[in-house]
Amino acid sequence: MMHSADLQKKFNFKLIAGEAGLNRPINNTDLSRPGLEMAGYFSHYSSDRIQILGTTETSFFEMLSKEDKAERMNKLCRKETPCIIIARGITPPDELIDACNRKDTPLFTSEDATTNLISRLTSYLETQLAPVTSLHGVLVDVYGIGVLITGDSGVGKSETALELVKRGHRLVADDNVEIKEVSRNVLMGSPPKLIEHLLEIRGLGIINIMTLFGAGSILPEKRVMLNINLETWDRNKMYDRVGLVEETLAILDSEITKKTIPVKPGRNLAVIIEVAAMNYRLNKMGVNTAEEFTNRLNAQIKNQSLKEN
Incomplete structure (x- = not known):
């Protein structure tokens, strides 16, 4: 079985928060960019996928009120979420760091561009999680x-x-x-x-x-x-x-x-x-x-x- 810690080691991600959740299993090869979730729509949130935040998601997040920021990040971090990765070396919001620490959801940062990161992760996961x-x-x-x-x-x-x-x-x-x-x-x-x-x-x-x-x-x-x-x-x-x-x-x-x-x-x-x-x-x-x-x-x-x- 593959865990978030294996992903961090393979891609040399920087761990920001949620260290206690590094043993969380990764069972899904699909990735998710939670754009609608940032807007408050969690009805069809694919919480069992790795969540990727890029410039689009973080830019929209900064437009939210302080209360909405905390609420969205709290809903984003669930016990079945393997990890959250922020691309392009973007500094993670404090609200996300706090939510990841409280819910033990690993939070990584990567210097890769979002599309490149998704491509590399998808290829790796499909190989590692193949039947x-x-x-x-x-x-x-x-x-x-x-x-x-x-x-x-x-x-x-x-x-x-x-x-x-x-x-x-x-x-x-x-x-x-x-x-x-x-x-x-x-x-x-x-x-x-x-x-x-x-x-x-x-x-x-x-x-x-x-x-x-x-x-x-x-x-x-x-x-x-x-x-x-x-x-x-x-x-x-x-x-x-x-x-x-x-x-x-x-x-x-x-x-x-x-x-x-x-x-x-x-x-x-x-x-x-x-x-x-x-x-x-x-x-x-x-x-x-x-x-x-x-x-x-x-x-x-x-x-x-x-x-x-």
Whole structure:
């Protein structure tokens, strides 16, 4: 859970008042500029949001009577309000400082312009408060594509990742991947701190990828874009041989492209995953080899049929 103290530390805000409330949780990614509240309209006050006061709000506030100033600031500070931030380094009104101290609402000041402050805060909050899940698998950056390798235990996920690292690609996480949904269909994967940079190879044990291959062999975070699911080759199962089958893997409320790769001795999985990543990039650029082959095949069948008739 994120608290007001975390926000102060991240953005180096200056604490003016309400120090006792620094442990207040932040649960809402939305921000609020309480302009109507300054005018006395609190019927729809979004009190659970971080409140941002800029030049407009503080200028209007100075036009109020002494009694109205105290009353508005008192209503602005509620027990569910995470914090109040004043932009542009504006000196906070005494009435606001007094209300924040009495109600333990953290009051910060920032030197940033209001719009810039809102943009930075929104981006940070959306990332930090994004829905999170964990998946069993290995996440590797292959040619700039975040490839999530999944499959049953012992199928060869970590060994394949090791081969990919040796071929110049980068490891993000082994065994357990923490995934955040920062927006619809945008998933960011990272390793738990306990196993960061580590890879488990049966027979060897746990190895440190960064120590063995250098800092260029690891990434702290990567967008998850393609799922390669490894499974033991089943002779009775029909596998896609053209590339027209569109599979997806659902993660939280998002979906990513999924490819099922059968595993048996003699198959070079690292090379297959490299090609899968490059082919994924081509597809995103509008080049679909499977469709081109199908169209070519259909045209040939049509021509042959015309000749026979």
